[in-house]
Amino acid sequence: MTIDHPVALAPADRAVRLLGGDLTEKALRLHLEGLAGVDAVGLEQRAAGLATRSIKTSSKAWALDTIIRTCDLTTLEGADTPGKVRSLVAKAVTPDASDPTTPRVAAVCVYGDMVPYAVEALGALHGDPDAGLVSVAAVATAFPSGRASLDIKLADTREAVAAGADEIDMVIDRGAFLSGRYGLVFDQIVAVKEACRRPDGSYAHLKVILETGELVTYDNVRRASWLAILAGADFIKTSTGKVSPAATLPVTLLMLEVIRDWHRLTGEKVGMKPAGGIRASKDAVRYLVTVAETVGEEWLTPHLWRFGASSLVNDVLLQRQKLRTGHYSGPDYVTVD
């Protein structure tokens, strides 16, 4: 074995604080490989245990509203058009026309070229979800595969930010990660984060998609979560929704454990976004329970927690109507989009 010349990494603030000033690929690798393993059986058992919590009455009402308030209403199709995006925005702003107390979703999530239409359709309602407004999130960096040169990924990102995207959902290079080139994945995240910078010095929020369905093992998911956080992710996100399996409860639990560990270490709060495959209110409530019992319920705000989903909102609306009226209606009592 030879000793390689140390490969310097982009000096991302968090990584420098944790791993020291002369940030090298070697230091990053040692940290990631030194993380405690994950016992798959135990992790899945804990997730199954959390899923048995019984959420009723007032807790259920709060949970349903929280799901809507923290939802990224999403359309990511090759067939997307300005018209489709406008109707998505209408749904985001008024999820249930029959009940004005229904909260708005946190954001709409679209491809980069659709950002101008989303911004235009939102008009004055475009803004911070904490203020009851709706943000625009754009997927970027050659979503969903991430198979493009860094220049193209950065251009993709800059264009979306310039068009008014508040949040960028990037994908990591899974090929590089799986072949052990952690430094490359790290440097790309740092570069994309820099591309999120607006002329006024503020940054679009960066969500880093790990595509856990392609990382396959829980050990990989833990390493990738640490890597993304160290590189500066504001959010870590499970999936693109284009690969199966997408979000699962055990994977989300594991990523939340990393977020909890980072918080205990530094006091910083990193956000979490499971995406893809969450369609039923019942499942979504299980995610909320998992958040509350792993990192704490202070995470259940749009700045620290999101659901990436397209059809979830309608099921939540049906459940909300049921709570209000005492009986179930049907799919024709909520709008298709």
Next chain:
Amino acid sequence: MSFLEYAPAPESTAILNLKAEYGLFIDGEFVDGRGEVFDTISPATEEVIARIAQADAADVDRAVAAARRAYETVWSRMSGSDRGKYLFRIARLVQERARELAVAESLDNGKPIRETRDVDVPLVAAWFFYYAGWADKLEYAGLGPNPRALGVAAQVIPWNFPLLMLAWKIAPALAAGNTVVIKPAETTSLTAMLFAEILQQADLPAGVVNIVTGPGSTGQALVTHDDVNKVAFTGSTNVGRMIARQVAGTPKKLTLELGGKAANIVFDDAAIDQAVEGIVNGIFFNQGHVCCAGSRLLVQESVHDEVVDKLKHRLSTLRLGDPLDKNTDIGAINSAAQLERIRTLSDTGENEGAERWQLDCTVPDKGFWFRPTIFTRVSAAHTIAREEIFGPVLSVLTFRTPDEAVAKANNTPYGLSAGIWTEKASRMLAIADRLRAGVVWANTFNKFDPSSPFGGYKESGYGREGGRQGLAAYLESNGWEAPSLSAGASAPSRSEKKSRKAVAK
């Protein structure tokens, strides 16, 4: 509003159809006991649930006579496959009435409905299904062709898993062709009474299973009865010792499953988050009323702070309260007497210099409750590291090397169970080999399965329950002996010669 407080989600008791008073179950009928009737209360509210008959020596005599009669006239003459049909039927009825049994068990014992629903009752059904399958295959039990049943089995069970312990005792006994007289614990007779109703529903021949309720004296009359052939006891080491003395010198066969002070060993390369789950499950499952509970946490010094820190954080999400609420993790302590014992031992721990940490939660006004407790800075010499507390109290000790871990783990008069947490499989196997405990769990804890034998070393008792091994407690060989292993030693087979050569090279 705090989401984590979760609105109440109580399981309804409407499904229960309890009688005000329960008699003894003898010869297929409920009959009055001759002793004084006593109350069974809910430990969560101290309210009376029902009144239970007390069997005196004459009642026990009647029950044993019924069991003897059923053995001679029906059960010993029935084919194994027909016995199996009854056991399958019981298993299915347990499944059909699962919710009712779970509610009754939570009400009477104080354990959370989450556990009775997801653990106790499903395992009860699993035990009957498993041994139903053995009933017509006894010649494969390892005791030679046509092994014989023993006759009448006298069984005394504890209060921590009332219905599950009943299943552990009755299922193998009946599969093997024995008849049974069983005595549930004084504080937890209710589900045994519901089980008696299930036996009636299943049309089990009268006298095959008899249930006598009452205090320790009833149990004593049962195990000392001249006409029983087998005594099986699960409970405290003290009572077990007494029973062993009483049975000594008689032809009765005896199995004992007694106390424990299990070590749960966490190495520095363990999957820490999952180990924390395992520690919680090991000691706070069933309020720590588990003979195989992982009550001594042995954690490698280098990860001690991280483990204890994460453990406290995890405990803060545990919910103590109404056992019938579906979100309750920690239910009530089974009795005032047990609560007193846990309190006394915990105070001793503090007086001897250990550091006490308790979950900060409100405790209901009525009922018997003890907040989940962790003692750190515990040394092997402390009382709380030696004595079985049988409550939600964890003692944390440290070690530096694998040898020290093994030495500390084995340094107890008990030897029922142990746990190992490491991601390194070679270490896991090497340590498991050196632990003197009947059950060793690796990267998990408190897992039970009917196909897996369970039992202890040393003061934790003798005999095994569960699996093929569990049948041996209820069968004897029919004069057949296994061929001696030494017989072939003088003429090694070809393959043996080969392997010797290979070694010589």
